[in-house]
Structure formats: C-alpha cells, structure tokens
Amino acid sequence: MRRSLLPVILVPLLGCATLHHAQVDEIDASHGHLTPFTLTADEIGINTENTGRAASAVSRSEKPSQVAAIVALFQFGPKTGNPVLNDDFADGLAEEILSRCPSGRVTGLVSTRETRDYNVASQERVTIRGYCIDN
Amino acid sequence: MSSIATRLVIAFAAVSALPACTSLASVSVTQIPADRSRPVSAEVSNTAFLGIHFDNDFVDELTPELLRECPHGRLTGILTKHQNTSYVIVSTRKVIATGYCVYDPPLREGSPPEAPPAREGG
Numbered sequence: 001m002r003r004s005l006l007p008v009i010l011v012p013l014l015g016c017a018t019l020h021h022a023q024v025d026e027i028d029a030s031h032g033h034l035t036p037f038t039l040t041a042d043e044i045g046i047n048t049e050n051t052g053r054a055a056s057a058v059s060r061s062e063k064p065s066q067v068a069a070i071v072a073l074f075q076f077g078p079k080t081g082n083p084v085l086n087d088d089f090a091d092g093l094a095e096e097i098l099s100r101c102p103s104g105r106v107t108g109l110v111s112t113r114e115t116r117d118y119n120v121a122s123q124e125r126v127t128i129r130g131y132c133i134d135n
Numbered sequence: 136m137s138s139i140a141t142r143l144v145i146a147f148a149a150v151s152a153l154p155a156c157t158s159l160a161s162v163s164v165t166q167i168p169a170d171r172s173r174p175v176s177a178e179v180s181n182t183a184f185l186g187i188h189f190d191n192d193f194v195d196e197l198t199p200e201l202l203r204e205c206p207h208g209r210l211t212g213i214l215t216k217h218q219n220t221s222y223v224i225v226s227t228r229k230v231i232a233t234g235y236c237v238y239d240p241p242l243r244e245g246s247p248p249e250a251p252p253a254r255e256g257g
Contacts, residue, residue, distance in 0.1 A: 019194070019230075020161070021161040023163040023215050024198065024201070025165060026165050026213060027205075029207055029209070029210075
C-alpha cells in the first residue's frame with residue numbers, strides 16, 4: 001500500500017513542466033558568426049488551493065482550506081501559471097540581452113513561458129534563447 | 136492468460152490511437168517577406184504518458200533545425216504554432232515553425248538604399 005503511494009509523492013517533487021507559450025523570432029544568419037546565449041527569469045508561484053489543502057492535512061483542520069478559498073476569490077480571472085508576488089520578474093530581460101551582445105546585433109530569439117509545478121508552489125519561468133551576431 | 140494479455144495490448148493500442156482533443160496554446164508571426172520562393176518549416180514534439188512532462192527542453196531543437204534549412208540566409212515570416220494533442224492516456228506537445236528563407240543581395244559600399252517601387256495609379 002505504501003509503495004503504491006510512492007509515485008504520488010515523488011511526481012510532484014520532480015516538478016511537472018508546462019509550456020504556456022513559445023515564440024520564434026526572425027533569424028539572420030547572413031551577417032556573421034552566430035554565438036548562442038540563454039537567459040532565464042524565475043519567480044515563485046503559489047498554488048493557493050493546494051497550499052490550503054496541505055495546511056488542512058497537517059493541522060487536521062478545515063480552516064486553512066476555507067481561508068485559501070477566500071484568498072482564491074481575490075485571484076479570480078484568467079492567468080498563466082500560478083500567481084506570483086512580483087509580476088516584474090521578467091522586465092530586465094531586454095537589458096540583459098543587450099549586455100550579452102554588446103554590439104546590439106541580436107537575432108533568432110526564442111521566448112518560452114513555462115511553469116514547473118511542485119504542488120503547493122511552482123517555478124514561473126521566462127526563458128529567452130537567441131544569438132549574438134559577431135562582427 | 137496470454138490471450139487476455141494480447142487483448143489488453145490491442146485494446147491499449149486502439150485507445151491510444153483514438154484522436155482526442157487538440158488545443159492551440161499560442162500563435163505568433165513575424166514580418167512576411169516579398170520573396171517567398173524558399174519556404175522552410177521545422178517542428179519539435181514531446182509525448183508523455185498521462186501528460187506528465189518533466190521539462191520543456193524539446194523546444195531547444197527548433198532553431199538549429201530551422202538554421203539547417205537556411206544556413207546563410209535570413210529566416211523571416213515565421214509563424215510559430217504551439218499545440219497540444221491528447222490521445223486519452225498520452226499527450227503530445229508540438230511546436231511548429233514555418234517561414235521563408237531569404238537571401239538578400241549584397242549591398243555595395245557607399246551605395247544608397249534601393250528606392251521602393253512607385254505606387255500604381257497614384
């Protein structure tokens with residue numbers, strides 16, 4: 001019986017990955033050698049419902065779940081991934097791209113928005129991959 | 136016993152082959168060129184049992200695949216489509232990119248940029 005519960009415990013620890021958005025930009029391979037780069041911005045997301053359930057299971061009380069349900073009412077609406085405490089976490093990526101490519105010649109940008117789900121919390125991630133055009 | 140196992144395998148294969156829902160997660164497009172004589176396309180996919188995926192690294196192969204089709208040109212007019220298809224017990228995520236490979240004529244040093252063609256009937 002305990003062995004059958006093992007996947008239920010282990011799978012959330014490994015972190016299920018969800019891809020929300022993928023976008024490929026123009027690629028210019030005609031103006032010099034391309035050097036690849038990867039940039040990531042992360043923020044911790046909170047799954048209010050699962051947090052309430054976990055707290056209820058630990059405390060053996062229904063109150064945390066009820067509080068979580070009230071908090072969830074304030075997070076109503078369309079969203080990508082779990083709510084985060086700081087929604088500016090990806091704002092610095094454009095500047096970071098330029099710092100990686102001092103010439104300012106950037107091409108082949110691939111942007112992805114993904115979530116790594118760890119049950120009560122998640123890793124909300126934006127990844128930018130691209131190429132600097134070397135002179 | 137073996138016939139039951141065979142039936143189970145056949146049933147499993149039949150259920151897996153049944154097409155279920157396909158959903159479109161995102162679409163994006165870049166500027167479309169006038170020269171559309173060299174279309175290119177690339178796609179990457181990732182299939183997982185019960186839709187439990189542990190990473191999204193399959194997307195990494197998309198750009199190198201496009202570059203292989205247009206090694207020294209300019210890839211533009213890229214339509215990127217991200218879709219998910221569920222086959223009851225497995226799900227497949229697919230990112231498809233289609234576009235055009237353009238080879239720009241070399242610019243001569245000091246020459247002025249080419250003027251756009253005049254509008255007809257203006």
